[in-house]
Amino acid sequence: MTPQPDSSLSFGHELPPEESPAPGKGTIRVLQLYPRDMNIYGDWGNALVLAQRLRWHGYTPELLEYNVGDEFPADVDLIVGGGGQDSGQLVIQDDLLSRESVLKALAEDGTPMLVICGLYQLFGKFFKTRTGSVIPGIGVLDVETHGTDQRLIGNVSVSSPEFGTVLGYENHSGQTTLGPGVSPLGTTAKGTGNNSDDGQEGARYRNIVASYLHGSLLPKNPALADFLIRTAVERKYGSFSPGTPDDSYAVLAREHAARRPR
Amino acid sequence: MFYFSIPLGKFVRRVSRLRGGGSALPGLVVEKIDPGFMRRTLSTLPHGVAVVSGTNGKTTTTKMVVELLESQGLKVFTNRTGSNFTRGVAAALLGEVDWRGRLDADVAVLELDEAHAVHFVNQVPPRYSLLLNVLRDQLDRFGEIDKTAQLLQHIASKTTGTVVLNREDPRVARIAETLTAGTHGAGIEKGPDVLYFGLDDSLLSTFPNDDELRAAPGSPVPPAPPKPHADVVLRRVGAADADFECDGVTVTTAMKLRGVYNIFNAAAALTLARAIAVRDGAVADNDGLLTALSQVAPAFGRGESLVVDGLPLDLVLVKNPSGFRLGLKSFPAAGYATMIAINDNYADGRDMSWLWDVEFDTLREGGVDQLSGSRAYDMALRLQYDDVAIGAVDTEIAPALAAFISGARDKPKRIFCTYTAMLAIRRELSKITTVEVVS
Numbered sequence: 001m002t003p004q005p006d007s008s009l010s011f012g013h014e015l016p017p018e019e020s021p022a023p024g025k026g027t028i029r030v031l032q033l034y035p036r037d038m039n040i041y042g043d044w045g046n047a048l049v050l051a052q053r054l055r056w057h058g059y060t061p062e063l064l065e066y067n068v069g070d071e072f073p074a075d076v077d078l079i080v081g082g083g084g085q086d087s088g089q090l091v092i093q094d095d096l097l098s099r100e101s102v103l104k105a106l107a108e109d110g111t112p113m114l115v116i117c118g119l120y121q122l123f124g125k126f127f128k129t130r131t132g133s134v135i136p137g138i139g140v141l142d143v144e145t146h147g148t149d150q151r152l153i154g155n156v157s158v159s160s161p162e163f164g165t166v167l168g169y170e171n172h173s174g175q176t177t178l179g180p181g182v183s184p185l186g187t188t189a190k191g192t193g194n195n196s197d198d199g200q201e202g203a204r205y206r207n208i209v210a211s212y213l214h215g216s217l218l219p220k221n222p223a224l225a226d227f228l229i230r231t232a233v234e235r236k237y238g239s240f241s242p243g244t245p246d247d248s249y250a251v252l253a254r255e256h257a258a259r260r261p262r
Numbered sequence: 263m264f265y266f267s268i269p270l271g272k273f274v275r276r277v278s279r280l281r282g283g284g285s286a287l288p289g290l291v292v293e294k295i296d297p298g299f300m301r302r303t304l305s306t307l308p309h310g311v312a313v314v315s316g317t318n319g320k321t322t323t324t325k326m327v328v329e330l331l332e333s334q335g336l337k338v339f340t341n342r343t344g345s346n347f348t349r350g351v352a353a354a355l356l357g358e359v360d361w362r363g364r365l366d367a368d369v370a371v372l373e374l375d376e377a378h379a380v381h382f383v384n385q386v387p388p389r390y391s392l393l394l395n396v397l398r399d400q401l402d403r404f405g406e407i408d409k410t411a412q413l414l415q416h417i418a419s420k421t422t423g424t425v426v427l428n429r430e431d432p433r434v435a436r437i438a439e440t441l442t443a444g445t446h447g448a449g450i451e452k453g454p455d456v457l458y459f460g461l462d463d464s465l466l467s468t469f470p471n472d473d474e475l476r477a478a479p480g481s482p483v484p485p486a487p488p489k490p491h492a493d494v495v496l497r498r499v500g501a502a503d504a505d506f507e508c509d510g511v512t513v514t515t516a517m518k519l520r521g522v523y524n525i526f527n528a529a530a531a532l533t534l535a536r537a538i539a540v541r542d543g544a545v546a547d548n549d550g551l552l553t554a555l556s557q558v559a560p561a562f563g564r565g566e567s568l569v570v571d572g573l574p575l576d577l578v579l580v581k582n583p584s585g586f587r588l589g590l591k592s593f594p595a596a597g598y599a600t601m602i603a604i605n606d607n608y609a610d611g612r613d614m615s616w617l618w619d620v621e622f623d624t625l626r627e628g629g630v631d632q633l634s635g636s637r638a639y640d641m642a643l644r645l646q647y648d649d650v651a652i653g654a655v656d657t658e659i660a661p662a663l664a665a666f667i668s669g670a671r672d673k674p675k676r677i678f679c680t681y682t683a684m685l686a687i688r689r690e691l692s693k694i695t696t697v698e699v700v701s
């Protein structure tokens with residue numbers, strides 16, 4: 001329906017209010033890429049988890065947004081991007097290509113990033129559709145994606161050498177193949193992952209984590225969230241002094257999710 | 263002409279009833295041995311067939327249209343038992359036709375799931391269709407929201423008389439552009455007429471669409487194109503009444519239905535009923551329709567109020583982000599004890615990511631007393647990240663419900679629940695209180 005500018009009635013997500021003043025360990029600027037057009041299946045959850053966990057670790061999150069046509073913000077410490085409808089991908093495609101150099105520079109420099117599904121694909125070299133047309137990606141990741149008729153849907157469990165068991169939910173028809181320049185996030189114990197052939201899921205390159213897992217990914221995988229946070233803080237402040245987030249619900253949510261069928 | 267398929271189908275229907283089986287088997291049998299049965303039977307109806315589809319609110323809207331048309335003296339055939347797929351319609355028809363295959367009705371009003379509606383309209387082009395909304399629901403099945411819009415567009419393209427569209431849902435409203443003359447299949451000379459139902463500007467913000475889930479406050483939004491005229495506009499929603507504008511007159515009517523989204527669907531039902539009930543150019547009986555509308559009670563499971571320990575207990579069905587957000591907005595938390603039960607069975611949708619597209623800040627003040635369902639801990643985690651306090655968590659519904667009820671004896675109660683969680687809760691509640699039973 002027609003968007004309403006009245007923010008008091010808006011359903012736009014906002015962070016919960018802070019209970020206490022910023023503890024002052026420092027500020028981390030988290031940039032959401034294309035939240036207007038690439039934001040599906042709970043992708044907001046990833047940004048929310050980064051912001052809240054930063055607080056729980058004693059840092060102050062500053063949530064920024066970059067949408068089509070915006071000025072690209074300076075001093076970004078952490079980047080998170082999600083998936084979208086085919087229509088959303090069409091909307092952002094040209095704008096993303098125009099930001100290739102800045103995103104590549106940030107990636108090579110070691111900026112931690114999380115890219116899910118659609119943006120994972122477009123961070124790769126190209127997406128070739130079923131009809132044979134080629135959508136160029138920005139080539140930050142040495143991966144390529146081919147559209148298929150088959151939709152890969154369901155719960156996924158991944159064993160990752162870095163992060164242990166990673167749990168989530170996949171929903172994609174593009175199938176991604178990794179080149180020699182990246183390594184997989186892990187191997188799938190349940191579900192399909194990157195493609196129906198090699199049993200791998202996601203990609204790792206420098207401090208980038210790319211994955212097909214929605215769910216949202218970060219809430220049930222705090223180890224992954226804390227890797228991104230730790231990396232961002234260490235790059236900016238030299239060292240990271242963690243707080244003590246209460247992850248007991250996350251632990252139980254993981255146990256129950258792992259028992260659910262595909 | 264005598265069709266062997268009908269007695270056979272009726273026989274299978276009886277046998278499968280005796281065995282306590284599902285309602286679709288007899289429909290399947292008739293479909294297989296007599297594929298023309300449905301089209302032949304429904305084509306005899308003087309007012310034709312109306313199809314109701316869309317993501318949210320089909321059941322209650324169909325119920326409203328049926329009751330509105332009955333208030334106008336029409337005999338309505340409908341698929342009441344919630345078999346919203348083609349075989350379910352065939353099975354329901356078998357129960358209604360006589361042994362010669364005649365259906366004693368003036369019009370058929372059928373609730374059809376989007377994907378099955380496409381199959382149905384290919385067999386039986388409807389005279390009317392009402393397309394409610396395209397929201398994120400069970401995306402596991404259809405993959406993408408745009409595909410759901412395409413399904414609805416196909417229903418519209420097969421409609422021979424009037425298509426009723428939601429003016430406020432851009433994916434639905436856009437369907438009108440595809441209905442120009444000449445784009446239709448064999449046998450249809452001109453495109454169907456288009457009617458809209460709409461909302462007052464003051465209510466628009468209570469109906470976000472999925473494109474706005476992440477529209478940040480204050481971020482620039484593309485300008486809205488001018489809107490077409492709507493046949494019925496919902497102007498205001500009160501505690502127990504609502505204002506509808508039709509034919510330039512705004513009328514206040516009492517409402518038994520609760521929840522803003524149900525009442526918006528009442529505008530949809532009114533628009534369709536007005537189109538069907540107009541006969542030989544006569545104007546629809548608005549007063550009669552509105553009186554009937556004020557009497558409509560919610561369909562099974564869609565926001566109903568029961569009584570436990572002398573205090574109300576509301577069940578609010580939530581199955582997608584928009585529905586959950588509207589539920590939270592329609593039913594303020596203040597003064598109520600709150601429980602949330604989230605299952606992830608096939609009928610609920612297996613994907614839990616939708617919980618992250620809902621904001622729970624309205625529950626922050628009072629907290630949530632009890633969580634349950636197979637994904638109770640996903641819900642707990644979601645609430646933790648929105649700083650909402652949580653009382654108890656138990657994935658088993660029966661003990662969770664008992665604890666919730668005994669822990670809040672002096673308070674009215676509200677339970678937000680997914681579909682299969684609602685079924686389980688009703689089963690348990692029927693041991694405590696009188697619950698309407700559906701056949």
Ligand SMILES: [Zn+2]
Binds near residue numbers: 083170172212
């Ligand atoms: Zn995806």
